Each structure stands twice: as C-alpha cells, then as structure tokens.
Amino acid sequence: MARKKTTGLQVYRRLISYSLYYWHYLAIAIVGMVISAITQPLFAWILGPLLDKAILHHDPEVIAWLPLGILAIFLLRGVAMFLSSYYMGLVGRIITKKLRNEVFTHMLYMPIRFFEKRTSGSLLAYINYYTEQIANTSVRGLTTLVQDSVTVIGLLALMFYQNWLLALSILIIFPIIGLIINFVSKRLRHLSHNEQDSVGDITHIASEMIHGYKTIRIFNGNDYESKRFDHANEKNMAFQMKRLITELLSTPIIQFIVAVALAMMIYIATLPETLETLSPGSFMSFIMSMIMLLPPIKSLTQLNAQLQGAIAAGESIFELLDSPTETDTGTKKIDNCQGQVSFTHVSFSYQGTNRQALNDINFVVQPKETIAIVGKSGSGKTTLVNLLPRFYDIQEGEITIDNICISDIQLYNLRKNIAYVGQDIVLFNDSIRNNIAYGDMKKLPLEKIKKAAHAAHALEFIEKLPDGFDTVIGDNGVLLSGGQKQRLSIARAILSPAPILILDEATSALDTESERHIQVALDELLKSRTTFVIAHRLSTIENADRIFVMEEGEIIEQGNHHDLLKLGGKYASLHKMQFNEVAQVKGL
Ligand SMILES: Nc1ncnc2c1ncn2[C@@H]1O[C@H](COP(=O)(O)OP(=O)(O)OP(=O)(O)O)[C@@H](O)[C@H]1O
Numbered sequence: 001m002a003r004k005k006t007t008g009l010q011v012y013r014r015l016i017s018y019s020l021y022y023w024h025y026l027a028i029a030i031v032g033m034v035i036s037a038i039t040q041p042l043f044a045w046i047l048g049p050l051l052d053k054a055i056l057h058h059d060p061e062v063i064a065w066l067p068l069g070i071l072a073i074f075l076l077r078g079v080a081m082f083l084s085s086y087y088m089g090l091v092g093r094i095i096t097k098k099l100r101n102e103v104f105t106h107m108l109y110m111p112i113r114f115f116e117k118r119t120s121g122s123l124l125a126y127i128n129y130y131t132e133q134i135a136n137t138s139v140r141g142l143t144t145l146v147q148d149s150v151t152v153i154g155l156l157a158l159m160f161y162q163n164w165l166l167a168l169s170i171l172i173i174f175p176i177i178g179l180i181i182n183f184v185s186k187r188l189r190h191l192s193h194n195e196q197d198s199v200g201d202i203t204h205i206a207s208e209m210i211h212g213y214k215t216i217r218i219f220n221g222n223d224y225e226s227k228r229f230d231h232a233n234e235k236n237m238a239f240q241m242k243r244l245i246t247e248l249l250s251t252p253i254i255q256f257i258v259a260v261a262l263a264m265m266i267y268i269a270t271l272p273e274t275l276e277t278l279s280p281g282s283f284m285s286f287i288m289s290m291i292m293l294l295p296p297i298k299s300l301t302q303l304n305a306q307l308q309g310a311i312a313a314g315e316s317i318f319e320l321l322d323s324p325t326e327t328d329t330g331t332k333k334i335d336n337c338q339g340q341v342s343f344t345h346v347s348f349s350y351q352g353t354n355r356q357a358l359n360d361i362n363f364v365v366q367p368k369e370t371i372a373i374v375g376k377s378g379s380g381k382t383t384l385v386n387l388l389p390r391f392y393d394i395q396e397g398e399i400t401i402d403n404i405c406i407s408d409i410q411l412y413n414l415r416k417n418i419a420y421v422g423q424d425i426v427l428f429n430d431s432i433r434n435n436i437a438y439g440d441m442k443k444l445p446l447e448k449i450k451k452a453a454h455a456a457h458a459l460e461f462i463e464k465l466p467d468g469f470d471t472v473i474g475d476n477g478v479l480l481s482g483g484q485k486q487r488l489s490i491a492r493a494i495l496s497p498a499p500i501l502i503l504d505e506a507t508s509a510l511d512t513e514s515e516r517h518i519q520v521a522l523d524e525l526l527k528s529r530t531t532f533v534i535a536h537r538l539s540t541i542e543n544a545d546r547i548f549v550m551e552e553g554e555i556i557e558q559g560n561h562h563d564l565l566k567l568g569g570k571y572a573s574l575h576k577m578q579f580n581e582v583a584q585v586k587g588l
Pocket residue numbers: 116350351353357375376377378379380381382383384423
C-alpha cells in the first residue's frame with residue numbers, strides 16, 4: 001500500500017483516542033503510575049533526614065518513623081504498580097480486540113479489487129500481527145511515558161529543591177537528546193514498516209505451502225518453497241537486526257550524554273564551595289536522585305523504539321480503516337423481484353488492464369428465463385455474471401434488474417435477490433447444515449435443508465457421513481470429494497429463495513449420472529427463476545431458453561439450441577466437436 005504521510009503524533013493520538021473511550025480504567029492506571037512514580041523521589045528525599053537527623057543527630061522521633069515510612073513507601077508502590085499494570089493491560093487488550101474487530105469488519109465490506117491486489121498473507125498480518133503489536137507496545141509505551149516522566153520530573157524537582165544551580169546544568173542536555181531521538185525515530189519507523197511487510201510475506205508463503213501442499217510435493221517444489229521461505233525469513237531478520245542496531249546505538253549514545261552531564265554535576269557538587277551550602281543529607285539525597293534518574297531516562301530513550309513499531313502498525317491499520325468500502329449509495333429496494341435483467345451497451349475492463357473484458361453487451365432477459373452462456377476459456381463468461389451482484393462496477397452502459405439500475409439498489413437488497421454457485425467452490429469449516437443454510441438462510445428448518453440437499457443429489461452421501469448434517473467438513477471442505485463439495489454449493493443455491501440464479505460451471509466436477517440427476521432437479525428449479533448457466537459441456541444446456549455464445553468479450557451468437565445449430569456458426573461447430581468426442585468415446 002502506498003503510504004500517506006502522517007506524523008507519528010497523529011497516529012499515536014488516534015491510538016490514544018481508542019483508549020480514552022475507557023477513560024475510567026485509564027484514569028485508575030494513570031493514578032497508579034503517578035503514585036508509583038512519586039515513590040522514587042520520595043525515597044531519594046527520605047535519605048536526607050536519614051543521614052542528617054537519624055544518623056548524625058540521633059533524633060529519636062525520626063528514628064521511629066523512618067523505617068515505617070520506608071515500609072509505607074514500598075507498600076504504596078506495590079499496590080500502585082499492580083493496579084496500573086492491570087488496568088493498562090486491560091485497556092491494551094480491549095484496544096487490540098476493538099481494532100481487530102474493526103479491521104475484520106472493514107475487510108468484509110472492501111471492494112473485491114482490494115483482495116485481488118493483495119496477498120492473503122499480508123491481509124492476515126493486519127489482523128494478527130499489527131493489532132498485537134499495537135497492544136504490546138503502545139500500552140508498555142504509555143506506562144513508561146507516564147511513570148518514567150513523572151519519576152524524572154519528581155527527581156528533577158527534588159534536585160532543584162536541594163540546589164537549583166546545580167540542577168540547572170542537567171537541563172542543558174535535553175535539547176541534544178531531543179535531536180538524537182528525532183533522527184532515530186524516523187529511521188525506526190521506516191524499518192518497522194519494512195519489518196511488518198516482511199512478516200506479511202512470511203505469512204503469505206507459509207499459507208501457500210499449507211494450501212498447496214499436494215501440488216508442491218507432486219512437482220517436487222519442496223526445495224523451491226523452502227528457499228523462497230528462507231529468503232523472506234532472511235529479509236525479516238535483516239530488518240530486525242537493522243532495527244536492533246539502531247536501538248542499541250541510540251540508547252548508549254544518549255546515556256553517555258546523560259553521564260557526561262552527571263559527571264559534570266558530581267564534579268560541581270563536590271567542589272568545596274558547593275559542599276558548604278549543602279548538608280551531608282541533602283548532598284546524599286541529591287546524588288541518589290541523580291543515580292535514580294538513570295533507569296527512567298534509559299527506559300524513556302528505549303520507549304521511542306517501541307512506540308515507533310506501534311505507530312508504524314497503527315499507520316497501516318488506520319490507512320486500511322480509512323480506505324473506502326464498496327460503494328453502496330443505492331437507495332432503492334426491490335421488494336418482490338420478478339427477475340427481469342437487462343444489459344445495455346455494457347463495456348468493462350478490469351482495473352489495471354487496458355484490455356476490454358466485455359465489449360458492448362446488450363440483452364434483455366425475461367423473468368424465469370434460462371440463459372446459457374458458452375464460449376472459450378477467457379471469453380468473459382464469469383466476468384459477465386459477476387457484474388450482476390456488483391462484484392465490479394461497470395465503466396460504460398447500464399445493467400438493470402426489474403428496470404431499476406443496479407447501482408441504485410442497496411447492495412444488501414441486490415445480493416439478497418441473487419443466488420450464486422461460483423467457479424471456485426467456497427465452503428466453511430462448519431457443519432454441512434450450516435454450509436447449506438448459510439447467511440440469511442441460517443434459521444431455515446432442517447426439513448427444507450434436507451429437501452435442497454436431496455435436489456442437489458447430496459442427501460445420499462450426507463446421510464452416510466458419521467454425523468449426517470452435523471458433520472464438520474474441514475477447511476474449505478477438505479474432507480469431501482470435489483463433486484460432493486460442488487453438490488453442497490448447489491444445495492446452498494437451491495435453498496436460497498432468490499429469484500435470480502447464477503450457476504458458473506456448477507456441475508463441472510460431477511459424474512454424468514449425478515449431473516443428470518441434478519439436471520432434473522435444476523430443470524424444476526429453473527422454471528421458477530431467472531437463471532444464468534455457464535457450462536462447457538453443451539449437453540447440459542440444450543434445454544436453455546436462449547444460449548449466448550461469447551468470444552473475446554462479445555456475444556457473437558444467440559438463440560435456442562436448434563436455432564443455433566441451424567445457423568451453422570460457432571455454436572454448431574462447438575457442438576459438432578463435442579458430439580464427435582462423445583461418439584468416439586461410445587465407439588470405444
Ligand atoms: N480479477 C481479474 N483481474 C484482471 N483480469 C481478469 C480478472 N478476472 C479475469 N480477468 C481476465 O478477463 C478475461 C475474461 O475472464 P473470465 O474469467 O470472464 O473468463 P471465462 O470466460 O469465465 O473463462 P473460463 O471458461 O476459463 O472460466 C480473461 O482474459 C482474464 O484474464
């Protein structure tokens with residue numbers, strides 16, 4: 001994705017705005033952080049009276065309350081740290097959950113083109129990896145930011161209180177540190193983006209291996225795949241190492257600058273003139289504050305690295321969340337769809353190609369008519385039927401259903417009126433029942449589902465399965481045969497009450513006998529719906545009311561089977577070829 005220029009602060013502010021929704025948890029966490037942070041300067045301060053009053057002057061009152069005071073400080077610190085960590089953790093998990101849900105839901109509404117342009121691995125990374133990174137680092141980041149900043153401010157305040165002139169010298173270094181952090185941040189964010197992209201590559205190659213394991217083995221692609229994976233893995237490691245080096249170099253450099261300032265201060269503090277103005281207790285407390293200043297400054301400098309990772313992930317996620325979903329500006333609804341479909345001068349080319357996949361398509365289909373579409377592979381059959389549910393928007397012409405332009409119809413309503421058996425069968429890792437009665441049909445009674453399964457010639461094999469309709473069929477139905485999968489997806493379409501039915505090579509994986517059985521059931525079904533059937537086996541579409549013959553994105557012939565045979569054109573020669581093949585097979 002080309003990245004828009006956003007500042008880290010904008011992204012972080014937006015991430016924070018998510019947590020502000022849970023401000024009450026955040027408030028408890030921040031109060032906890034502040035309390036635990038304040039205990040540090042408090043501890044440094046207590047050293048003053050410890051040395052001056054308890055040790056040097058044996059003040060009995062101070063000797064009595066000091067040990068109790070120290071216990072109280074640590075008790076307070078323990079409780080405060082528990083509360084702040086718990087509530088920050090909670091807010092972090094809530095943000096991850098919320099972002100994950102938002103990303104998932106947003107993807108559900110993205111245009112088809114969005115999925116075609118990206119690998120599944122990179123899309124999975126948005127849901128798994130980016131959201132997780134945000135939870136981990138932004139929460140830890142905020143804790144460090146609040147807790148350590150308060151500690152640093154508290155310790156500095158104490159130092160100013162003890163000796164302001166001396167304390168002033170440490171302030172000189174802050175602008176220098178700021179400059180270094182600014183430079184390092186930019187580099188870290190850039191590296192984090194690269195690293196996140198490479199995680200997408202790793203997921204992508206791994207998921208291809210998981211889905212394509214049979215093909216990989218048969219064609220001995222093991223070596224190639226493992227090299228490809230190793231390459232992506234190597235790239236990821238290289239980015240990680242670059243990031244590590246940047247982090248590792250920046251922290252000691254900043255710490256060295258701090259150390260120079262501290263050394264300067266220790267030098268000034270131990271000068272006789274300074275010592276005169278400081279009591280031993282104050283001096284001790286001042287030095288302790290300086291020493292205690294180091295760890296929080298260290299975490300604050302490291303914090304930057306963590307935050308840049310979260311900001312890079314946030315940038316990617318917000319860019320996705322801000323990208324437009326499918327255009328759904330239609331306001332009309334078809335209540336009682338009759339199923340009349342018309343294409344007028346429709347031309348279409350896929351985005352990013354300059355070839356017309358469809359060129360000036362014109363036809364009107366009457367309600368309940370059955371249209372068969374035949375033609376060579378790549379001639380545009382699938383493209384034509386995909387325009388109807390608006391998987392793609394056309395560039396020229398008009399498509400209407402019941403004389404309403406499909407772009408004026410609400411997407412949900414439009415798709416509710418269309419049932420679809422695609423060329424690629426999609427099944428879910430769920431029970432057979434839920435696979436047939438999917439989506440809007442979830443609540444239909446089992447009787448109806450059984451009837452649809454029967455019509456799709458699937459009942460016979462479903463009943464032989466151990467759990468019948470409750471059998472879970474695995475990832476995309478891996479536990480079923482190709483033809484069985486196809487019969488389930490046909491059953492799904494048969495169950496749907498939609499008045500328009502699209503069957504794209506719906507029976508291609510079936511044996512002749514099953515196909516004939518389904519044909520009988522389908523013939524019955526087709527009488528009550530407008531149907532588009534795409535088929536390579538011409539024997540299955542002879543009964544269609546009209547046949548469109550496509551070539552190079554155009555309809556070159558149309559008519560019923562007999563008309564087209566009589567015409568003696570493309571259809572007739574296709575038919576002759578297939579008929580000869582069948583005759584040859586029979587002759588054998
Ligand atoms: N998502 C896509 N992006 C870009 N081009 C595409 C896309 N889908 C298909 N095409 C191109 O559009 C043309 C028509 O493809 P289509 O899938 O409609 O053919 P088809 O007639 O259904 O073929 P088949 O019988 O093999 O299924 C082809 O040249 C194909 O390369």
